[in-house]
Every structure is written in C-alpha cells, then in structure tokens.
Amino acid sequence: MANKTAPQVEMAKLPAEERKHSFAETHLGYTLEQAMAEAARCIQCRHPYCEDGCPVKVPIRDHIAHIARGDIEGAYELIRSASNLPGICGRVCPWEEQCEGNCVLGKKYDPVKTGALERFVIDYMMEKGPFPVQKAEPKPQRVAVVGAGPAGLSCAADLAAMGYQVTVYEALPVAGGIMTYGIPSFDLPKRVVQAELDRIQALGVKFQFNTRIGRDLTVDDLFNQGYDAVFLGIGANVPKRLGIPGEDLEGVMDSDTFLMAINYAQQGIPGYELPKLRSPVIVVGAGNTAMDVARSAVRLGAEKVQVVYRRSEKEMPARKEGVADAKEEGVEFHLLVNPVRVLDDGHGRVGAVECIRMELGEPDASGRARPVPVPGSEFVMPAGTVITSLGYDFDKVVPGTTPGLSVNKWGGIVIGDNYATSREGVFAGGDVTSGPLTVSAANRDGKKAAAAINAYLQAKAKQAAVPAAGN
Ligand SMILES: Cc1cc2nc3c(=O)[nH]c(=O)nc-3n(C[C@H](O)[C@H](O)[C@H](O)COP(=O)(O)OP(=O)(O)OC[C@H]3O[C@@H](n4cnc5c(N)ncnc54)[C@H](O)[C@@H]3O)c2cc1C
Numbered sequence: 001m002a003n004k005t006a007p008q009v010e011m012a013k014l015p016a017e018e019r020k021h022s023f024a025e026t027h028l029g030y031t032l033e034q035a036m037a038e039a040a041r042c043i044q045c046r047h048p049y050c051e052d053g054c055p056v057k058v059p060i061r062d063h064i065a066h067i068a069r070g071d072i073e074g075a076y077e078l079i080r081s082a083s084n085l086p087g088i089c090g091r092v093c094p095w096e097e098q099c100e101g102n103c104v105l106g107k108k109y110d111p112v113k114t115g116a117l118e119r120f121v122i123d124y125m126m127e128k129g130p131f132p133v134q135k136a137e138p139k140p141q142r143v144a145v146v147g148a149g150p151a152g153l154s155c156a157a158d159l160a161a162m163g164y165q166v167t168v169y170e171a172l173p174v175a176g177g178i179m180t181y182g183i184p185s186f187d188l189p190k191r192v193v194q195a196e197l198d199r200i201q202a203l204g205v206k207f208q209f210n211t212r213i214g215r216d217l218t219v220d221d222l223f224n225q226g227y228d229a230v231f232l233g234i235g236a237n238v239p240k241r242l243g244i245p246g247e248d249l250e251g252v253m254d255s256d257t258f259l260m261a262i263n264y265a266q267q268g269i270p271g272y273e274l275p276k277l278r279s280p281v282i283v284v285g286a287g288n289t290a291m292d293v294a295r296s297a298v299r300l301g302a303e304k305v306q307v308v309y310r311r312s313e314k315e316m317p318a319r320k321e322g323v324a325d326a327k328e329e330g331v332e333f334h335l336l337v338n339p340v341r342v343l344d345d346g347h348g349r350v351g352a353v354e355c356i357r358m359e360l361g362e363p364d365a366s367g368r369a370r371p372v373p374v375p376g377s378e379f380v381m382p383a384g385t386v387i388t389s390l391g392y393d394f395d396k397v398v399p400g401t402t403p404g405l406s407v408n409k410w411g412g413i414v415i416g417d418n419y420a421t422s423r424e425g426v427f428a429g430g431d432v433t434s435g436p437l438t439v440s441a442a443n444r445d446g447k448k449a450a451a452a453i454n455a456y457l458q459a460k461a462k463q464a465a466v467p468a469a470g471n
Contacts (some may be wrong), residue, residue, distance in 0.1 A: 008110040009038040016328040020298050023185045023266065026325055027091075028088045030071070035120040039067035039211045042112045045104055050114050053102035053446040056089075058082045060099055065101050067117055075121045080131075084154040084200070084447065087126065087192045088179055090119030099245060099442070107116070121350050129236065131199040132312050136163040139455045141228040145171060145205075146213045146398070149177020150439045151430025152233030153200055154446025155453070157292065160203035162454055168205060169210035169222075173269055177235055178269075182259040184292050185321075186299070205399060214397035218233060219405075228460070229453050232413060232421070232428040233446060234398055235435050240390040242284065246342030251278060251350035254287075255389040260410045262296055278384025280304035282353050284339055285389035292324035293387050294331045305331045306381070310338040310358050310371040336360070342386055347448075402426070410435070419449035420456070427453055 012028040016170060019026055030038065048061035052305050058077045066075035071289035079086045095101065103111035125131065141164055145156045148170035156166045174180055176193045201207075213215060222230050239254035241247060253275070264272035280303045283294045286309035287336040297305045307326070309316060312335050316323060327333070336358045345351025355378035360369035394411035406414040406422035412435055415421055429445030451453070 004043050004105050004109055005233045006037075006041055007040070008113050009034045010432060011113070011116050016330075017199075018331050019186065019325075021078075023262075023296075023299055024184050029123050031115060032072070032120075034051070034122070035117055035124075036069050036070055038113050039064045040115055041105070041110075042068065042315045043105060049102040049103060049104055050099040050112070053099070053100075055438070055440040056083045057445065058086070058099075058118065060118075061112065063114065063121065064114070064117055065123065067410045069327065071122055072124045073428045076125045079118060079121055083443060084157040084210065085150055085179075085196055085439065086118055086186060087122035087196060088123055088150070089189050089443065090115055090117075091192065092179075092183060092438075093440050094438065096320060103345065107348055122192075122195075123263075126195050130202065131195065133199055133202045133217045135161055135203060138165070139163040139166070139457075139463070142167070142226060143229045143457075144222040144225075144227040145231045145233060146219075146222075147177065147233035147235060147430070147432075148175035149233055149235050149430060149442060150179060151235075151432075151442035151449075152177070152231065152444040153196070154232060155231045155427075155429065155450045156202055156205045156446075157200045157366075158447055158450035159453060160200070160205045162188050162450070164457070166452075168207050169211045169213055170207060170209050173209050174264075176266070178237075181263050182256065182289070184259065184262065184296050185240055185266060186295065189353040190263075192369065200379070203242045212397070213396075214401040215300070219398070219402040219423070228425065228457055230244050231446075231449055232398060232426065232432060233442070234395065234432045234433040236392045236394050236412070237336040238393040238395050240393055241391065242339065242388055244341055245348075245375050246344065249342055249344060249350050250348055251384060251389070252342055252386045255283075255289045255387055256291055258387050259289075260301070261297065274300060277302045278350070280306060280381070280383050281385045282339075282381060282383045283389060285309065285391075286306050286316040286320055286323075286333075286390060287391070288318050290389035291318045291331075293389050295322075295326050295329055297387070298329050298347065300333060302385070306334055307331060308334045308337050308339060308353075308355065308381075309369065310336065312336055312360065315360075315368045336371070338373065339386075341385075343380070350383050350386055352379055352380050354388060355381050384424075392431075394432065394435075417454070418452040419445065420452065425456070427456075435443060 044062045050060045063075040063078040099114040146169045279296045341354040343352040358371040359371040364370040404423040429449040430442035
C-alpha cells in the first residue's frame with residue numbers, strides 16, 4: 001500500500017565544512033531500507049507521468065515497484081533496457097524538471113525521488129561486480145563513432161549489442177567526454193563512469209584515443225578504411241569568450257581548461273596538474289558549469305569565491321541543488337552584475353574586475369528578461385583569478401573537412417528525424433546537433449541514432465542481396 005503522505009526519504013549529504021576540503025561525493029545515496037521506503041511512496045499511476053519527463057523513457061513506475069518489493073535486480077533489468085548510462089543519469093539529471101518534476105504526488109505532497117531511486121539501483125548492482133552484458137550474433141558491418149561522450153558511448157553500446165563492429169575515435173586520452181573531464185567528482189565520481197565504460201568495452205566496442213577527426217583523420221578516411229556508417233557525437237565544446245579588455249591576462253581562464261586540469265590531474269593523466277588559484281576568485285556565469293567551477297575553486301583552497309551573473313537568481317540556468325550546495329560551501333553570489341574590464345595588477349596578471357550593475361528589461365530571444373546596464377553604476381571587485389563559464393559554441397573542424405555535411409547558422413550539424421545528416425551514411429546526435437543540453441538527452445540521441453543506423457545498414461544489406469535485373 002503506497003504511503004504517499006509520508007515525507008520524502010532524505011538522502012544523506014556530507015556536511016558543508018567537510019565538503020569544502022574534499023572532492024568526495026556530496027550526496028551519499030540511499031541504503032536498501034531507505035530506497036524501499038521511498039519506493040513505497042509511489043502510487044503506481046495508471047499513466048506514469050514521471051516517464052513522460054524522462055528523455056530515454058526509463059520504465060520508472062515499474063522499476064520502482066520492484067524496489068518496493070526489494071527486487072533490485074528486477075529493477076536493474078528494467079532500467080538497463082532503456083538506458084546506457086543510468087548510474088550517471090541517476091546523479092546528474094535535472095530530475096526536478098524531468099521525472100521527479102512530473103510526479104503526480106508533487107501536486108499535493110512531496111514527489112517521489114525517482115532520480116535517487118535509479119541511482120540506488122545502479123550503485124547496488126555496481127557493488128556486486130561488473131554489469132552483465134548480452135550481445136547478438138556478430139554482424140560484418142563496421143561503424144565508426146566519433147566522440148566518446150554520452151551520445152557516442154550510448155550509440156556505440158547499442159550498436160555493439162546488436163552485433164556490429166564498433167570503433168570509437170576520441171580526440172582526448174580517455175573516454176567519457178564531459179562526464180570525465182568536466183563534471184567534478186563531487187557530483188559524479190569517476191568510478192561510476194568507469195563502470196559504464198567497462199560494460200561498453202565488454203560489449204566489444206574498441207577505442208582509438210588521441211585521434212581528432214578533421215585533423216588526424218577525416219570522415220572520408222573512415223569510409224575509405226571500410227566503415228559502413230559514421231556517427232558524429234562530438235559535442236559543442238568551444239568555450240565562449242567574454243569579449244572584454246583584459247581577457248588575456250594571466251589568471252583568466254575558461255571553465256573547461258580549469259575543470260579538465262582538475263579532473264585529469266585527479267585521474268593521473270600525464271601532463272595535467274591541479275590549477276593554482278590566486279584569491280579572490282571570480283566566476284562569470286551561473287549555469288551548472290559555473291557552479292561546478294565555483295565549488296571546485298572552494299575545494300582547491302580559494303579563500304573567497306564569487307559568482308558574478310548579469311541576471312537575477314530566478315533566471316540562473318543552474319540546477320537549484322547545485323546553487324544550494326554552492327551557497328552552503330560559502331560561494332558568494334553577485335547578481336545583476338556584469339564584468340566590463342579585467343584590470344592588470346601591474347605584473348600582467350589579474351588584479352581586479354571592473355563591473356557594472358544591471359537591471360532587467362523586456363524578455364529577449366531566450367524568453368528571459370534582458371539584462372540592461374545601469375549607467376554610471378560601474379564598480380571594481382578585487383580579483384586574483386577569473387574563470388569564465390559563458391556557454392559553448394560548435395567546433396568547425398569536422399563540418400569543414402566533411403564535404404556534403406550541412407550545418408545550421410550557429411555551426412551545429414543538421415539532422416533529420418532519423419538522425420541522418422545530409423551526408424550519406426553519416427549520422428549525428430548529442431550537443432553537436434542540439435547545442436549544449438544534458439547527459440540524458442545525449443544518451444537518448446545515441447540510442448535513437450543506433451536504431452537508425454541499424455535500419456540503414458539492414459536496408460543496404462537487403463539491397464546488396466537483391467540480384468541485379470537480367471541476372
Ligand atoms: C562542466 C559541465 C557540467 C555539466 N553538468 C551537467 C549535469 O550536471 N547534468 C547534465 O545532464 N548535463 C550536464 N552538462 C552537460 C552535458 O555534460 C552535455 O550535454 C553532454 O555531455 C553532451 O554529450 P555529447 O556526447 O553530445 O558531448 P560531449 O560530452 O561533449 O562529448 C563529445 C566528445 O567528443 C570528443 N570530440 C570532439 N571533437 C572531436 C573530434 N573532432 N574527433 C574526435 N573526438 C572529438 C570530445 O573530446 C568529447 O569527448 C554539463 C556540462 C559541462 C561542461
């Protein structure tokens with residue numbers, strides 16, 4: 001019997017004082033008893049609205065019923081049938097807008113903590129050993145996947161499970177994309193990503209690292225090497241610049257450079273070391289990446305970390321949970337403030353940032369109130385480090401070296417409903433087609449593109465088997 005009026009079972013959390021000095025995971029997950037109690041709150045709706053909010057359509061209602069009975073392996077089978085990256089999505093998805101945000105109970109009571117329950121199931125199974133894999137009979141066709149982020153990995157996993165021979169080409173030295181080099185381990189411990197990578201490797205996917213398509217090899221080279229189809233999952237990873245004087249001073253860096261140095265140094269990847277910060281640290285922007293940067297700067301020992309954002313708290317794109325965690329850890333927020341100039345400390349390094357106060361005007365193209373500078377409101381904030389977190393543009397190298405590949409006016413690769421690009425045999429998905437979104441959207445795109453590539457290759461094989469007329 002559902003206990004819908006019971007309050008949500010809270011997930012344990014490391015105390016803020018402890019978190020400030022450690023990259024250990026912030027939110028600690030459920031025990032079996034807690035998970036069963038939270039699952040017992042689910043009223044098992046006839047129409048599971050929670051699933052409407054899930055990009056990969058995990059059978060949430062049914063797996064929660066398994067958890068409530070203590071059948072965690074049964075819950076795992078259901079989750080795995082829909083997702084290649086559930087342990088990761090159970091941690092980093094914006095549930096408050098997706099599954100949990102759609103929970104009917106949320107209208108009157110606390111919604112069921114669907115994300116936390118998914119995470120519990122995967123953590124429980126990880127404790128038992130490697131995830132089991134099931135593969136179909138091998139097929140002769142070869143597929144090249146470009147980019148080892150969530151889109152590429154999800155596509156590669158499904159194609160390999162169908163029996164195709166899959167090789168992933170990745171520019172960086174390790175797999176995972178932003179999950180490995182961007183999202184900090186206090187939000188996403190790398191052992192969770194590694195467990196999914198181990199499963200994908202066990203499915204037979206091969207990896208070729210340090211290979212940038214468009215520079216070391218082209219898409220044409222891949223076809224010339226005998227690949228039957230190519231999937232492009234190369235993300236949107238060119239950091240936007242501030243475009244103000246002083247941006248090239250020592251001590252100004254973008255969030256990718258900063259987070260990659262931390263993540264790769266912690267993973268022992270040669271050539272990377274923890275960034276040295278001079279305080280105060282100013283983080284420009286208020287998305288998830290900015291929260292990751294600010295909270296990482298606290299952990300690296302910066303005495304003062306300040307987020308500067310040109311709109312108000314209501315418009316901040318970051319998840320509420322990340323903002324709350326940052327505040328608990330001592331990050332300061334300066335809202336309705338925009339930098340106009342980075343000032344030299346007299347030694348070619350950052351010394352301060354000149355800012356201007358903003359007010360909100362009419363909505364702009366994004367639908368959010370347009371920030372407008374308040375004349376004469378300039379002021380100076382002392383700074384030793386400035387880390388920009390302003391969003392991302394598309395890389396032009398792959399489209400520039402792939403004849404026949406259409407891009408939109410921002411440089412994103414154009415795809416049809418079946419994830420096919422304008423170039424025969426080339427498919428694409430994830431941030432490179434949508435612009436920066438989420439891990440679960442990339443996971444979904446990878447799965448859908450894998451199904452489309454399978455349909456394409458099967459149709460081609462059928463065509464090749466039909467004898468030519470007159471033979
Ligand atoms: C710091 C940060 C924090 C985030 N936090 C969250 C979060 O909490 N929750 C959430 O859902 N989303 C979050 N996101 C967004 C999410 O990570 C992305 O939407 C998602 O990773 C996109 O997946 P993708 O596979 O399309 O691209 P990516 O993850 O960017 O992967 C693309 C891969 O392709 C490789 N590549 C690029 N060009 C080439 C080339 N020419 N040849 C070979 N390889 C190439 C790249 O090196 C990379 O490994 C965050 C993003 C950032 C930057």
